[in-house]
Amino acid sequence: MDVSGDWNLIILPRVINDYDLDFAKEVMSLPEGKTMIQCYQCSYCTASCPVHNYWDERYNSRHFIHLARLGLIDELQKRADVMWRCVSCHKCTHRCPKGVLVEEVLKAILKTMAKKGLIDEYPSKKFDKFFTESVLEYGRIEDGELLFGWIEKQGYNVVKDPILKKPIPFLGETPEWLKQLVMKPIKSMNISFLVLNAKHMLFHPRTKNWNKFKQVLRKVVQEEGGLT
Amino acid sequence: MGVIGKRVAYYPGCSLEGATRAYDVSTRIVARELGLELDYLEDYNCCGAMESKNVTFMGTLLLNARNMSLARKQGHDVIVAPCNGCSFSLQRAEYFLQTDSKIFERVNSLLKEGGVDLLDKIPETYHILEWFYHEAGPQKVKEKTKRPLRGLKVANYYGCLYTRPHFYARTYSHAGGQSEEARPRRRETADDDEHPYYMNALFEAAGATSVEFEPMHTQ
Ligand code: SF4
Numbered sequence A: 001m002d003v004s005g006d007w008n009l010i011i012l013p014r015v016i017n018d019y020d021l022d023f024a025k026e027v028m029s030l031p032e033g034k035t036m037i038q039c040y041q042c043s044y045c046t047a048s049c050p051v052h053n054y055w056d057e058r059y060n061s062r063h064f065i066h067l068a069r070l071g072l073i074d075e076l077q078k079r080a081d082v083m084w085r086c087v088s089c090h091k092c093t094h095r096c097p098k099g100v101l102v103e104e105v106l107k108a109i110l111k112t113m114a115k116k117g118l119i120d121e122y123p124s125k126k127f128d129k130f131f132t133e134s135v136l137e138y139g140r141i142e143d144g145e146l147l148f149g150w151i152e153k154q155g156y157n158v159v160k161d162p163i164l165k166k167p168i169p170f171l172g173e174t175p176e177w178l179k180q181l182v183m184k185p186i187k188s189m190n191i192s193f194l195v196l197n198a199k200h201m202l203f204h205p206r207t208k209n210w211n212k213f214k215q216v217l218r219k220v221v222q223e224e225g226g227l228t
Numbered sequence B: 001m002g003v004i005g006k007r008v009a010y011y012p013g014c015s016l017e018g019a020t021r022a023y024d025v026s027t028r029i030v031a032r033e034l035g036l037e038l039d040y041l042e043d044y045n046c047c048g049a050m051e052s053k054n055v056t057f058m059g060t061l062l063l064n065a066r067n068m069s070l071a072r073k074q075g076h077d078v079i080v081a082p083c084n085g086c087s088f089s090l091q092r093a094e095y096f097l098q099t100d101s102k103i104f105e106r107v108n109s110l111l112k113e114g115g116v117d118l119l120d121k122i123p124e125t126y127h128i129l130e131w132f133y134h135e136a137g138p139q140k141v142k143e144k145t146k147r148p149l150r151g152l153k154v155a156n157y158y159g160c161l162y163t164r165p166h167f168y169a170r171t172y173s174h175a176g177g178q179s180e181e182a183r184p185r186r187r188e189t190a191d192d193d194e195h196p197y198y199m200n201a202l203f204e205a206a207g208a209t210s211v212e213f214e215p216m217h218t219q
């Protein structure tokens, strides 16, 4: 039997200590991870996956599920650089003939690895946390602040206004891709639209009845340990 | 036609009130012209998009449950969302609340703790396209069109989450599940899951020509 999950690889010698027997149980104890048990390794999910097909063949959802169920953590860790690349298109979940919530299961695997300290913080997780912080704080997100705040986090030298200390778009260092993305449409943008968005950047839109609910949310998030 | 209801709760989502304001404005105008009513969901919060679900499972359900509770408070059984991400998030919450009574109870007790009305019933979420198609339909759109989009060639882009995954969007057609009962029921009004056509039909009714755009239309 091929224990590595790589069908074309010479079988590596393995000892029982290489297998974390509780790992799969832990994944399946999460509500999103419950359906992992149903997978029968048909690979329909992988065949549908754009990340597998257009980005990197090493991104293989079927394989990740296989490794997680075996508890071969070192093999999962070898793929840590691609595991977070999922774009949440849900083709896998949609097409799985066994009713596995594949996308959710993969996220549950990542969550479990992070919880057990088996994986370093990966780029998508950083953004997820940044985004969630904003939602928890205000109840709503604001695209401009999210975008330029994120750019600041990436180490770009943004210029901030002196009073509210919010980043001012395009005044400081801006990545080339963003300039190109915005330059063309901005010419046809209506002035009141620009004013509206500038206003939102300065005064973040908020949900009004939020404070009490926010406490509960923070408590739940802390229990799950997602922001740590 | 006319199975979802002409008056529904409208969940625009954060982006429609900022960076994609044009979509919000045109949605409201189209609904009004078609004789449909969007009841703005007062004081809603972010749905969590594709990000917060990777950080907190229960927190994300709570965010959506709060919005559902607001819709119930305004007397609605149906929420309509124009954004794929928002309708996905609400439908995802609907799925977990409906299939797991423990989760439902936990969510309700946390809502109470947070000073939000309990969910007596889980409202259903529809994507706005599905609503337009079934409550107005191509015929009505054709009648109401003032300046036909003649000569305009459109590539109809539906995006990833409009019909996927079938568990949440209830677009089941060929995919599986453990058993017939375990599968979520296909919604009567659902679009075709792999070859959606509602947008094509509505645009064509308004006079535009849709160009061949498969398979990119749902990528
Ligand atoms: S499609 Fe479903 S059953 Fe097949 S390998 Fe993927 S998760 Fe497993």
Ligand code: SF4
Pocket (backbone or CB within 6 Å): A045, A048, A049, A050, A051, A052, A061, A085, A086, A087, A088, A089, A090, A091, A092, A093, A102, A103, A106
């Ligand atoms: S949701 Fe993620 S794993 Fe699934 S098909 Fe899309 S990119 Fe691949």
